[in-house]
Amino acid sequence: MKRLNVPVESLVLNKDGSGGTVTDSGSTLSYFVKPAFEELKKAVIETVKLPVANHTVKEYQLCFTLPHGTPMEKIEVPPLRLHLEGGAEMVVPRENYFQEPSPGTMCLAVGLSPIMFFPNMISNVMQQNMHVLFDVRNSKLLFAPTQCDKL
Incomplete structure (x- = not known):
């Protein structure tokens, strides 16, 4: 996927405490503010090249119809790269x-922030x-890929 054109002001933590990005280990879906979500949605539709599902699935805002008998694991989709403050990249x-x-x-599994x-x-x-x-x-989030089932 290409780098998305998301306005920086939609991602930063504001002086009043609004905005920014949080991690939530108790939520299944991720949520992005409208400018980020709309850019991601557009890029995903361009990249996945499957028909957008013509039915809604509870909780999800963008779904695709898989070819008959094809599980999701067989669909090639590039990783999503989150560019974080300080130059970190979460793949x-x-x-x-x-x-x-x-x-x-x-x-x-990403929705529009309410x-x-x-x-x-x-x-x-x-x-x-x-x-x-x-x-x-130190107000830092550190992360590294691992195989949790192998620990």
Whole structure:
């Protein structure tokens, strides 16, 4: 996927405490504010090249119809790269930002944030198979890919 044209002001933490990005280990879906979500949605539609599902799937805002008998694992989708403050890049594999809620349907596990000034949220699904360290004292988030089932 190409680098998305997301306005920086839609991603930064504001002086009043609104905006920014949080991690939530208790939420399944990630949420992005409208400018980021719309850019991601457009890029995903261009990249996936599958028909957009003509039915809604509860909780998901973008789903695709898989070819008959083809599981999601067979669909090639590039990793999602989140460019974070300080130059860090979180590489999110397909299985951490797509889900197959029912056979034949592949859905983006990222939704539109319900409120413009609510922060972007990186969910537990995006964090799967990563060591994640929250350095609260230094206001840092550290992460590294791993295979949790091999630990």
